[in-house]
Amino acid sequence: SDEEHVLLLTQHHIVSDGWSLGVLVRELSQLYRAFVAGEGDPLPPLAIQYPDYAAWQRQWLSGERLQRQAQYWREALSGAPSML
Known part of the structure; x- marks a missing residue:
């Protein structure tokens, strides 16, 4: 609506650690203000x-x-399922 909005953010877990989420929230807050x-x-x-x-x-x-x-990765992943 004109008065209410929703922000949906989808992130892979590899970029969603505590430090990064803190930076994201802080910067989004500054930008929004x-x-x-x-x-x-x-x-x-x-x-x-x-x-x-x-x-x-x-x-x-x-x-x-x-x-x-x-x-290293060839050896580490040898025998892994092909779908991986």
Whole structure:
């Protein structure tokens, strides 16, 4: 309705730890208060964006390190159900 709204947020459990949920609630609260007051985004710009992290991780996880990790998971998951 014009007076009542519902926010439904569905998250995988891997991104829903206590610390992350605290950040989410705090930032959503700040954003909502600013929106209600007609103000702009009150959150500071992030120093690093996800693509920056992904690029760093891709660079870090390459070559011999990638081969070791891949071999570890092949061994760890050998015999696991094919649907997994």
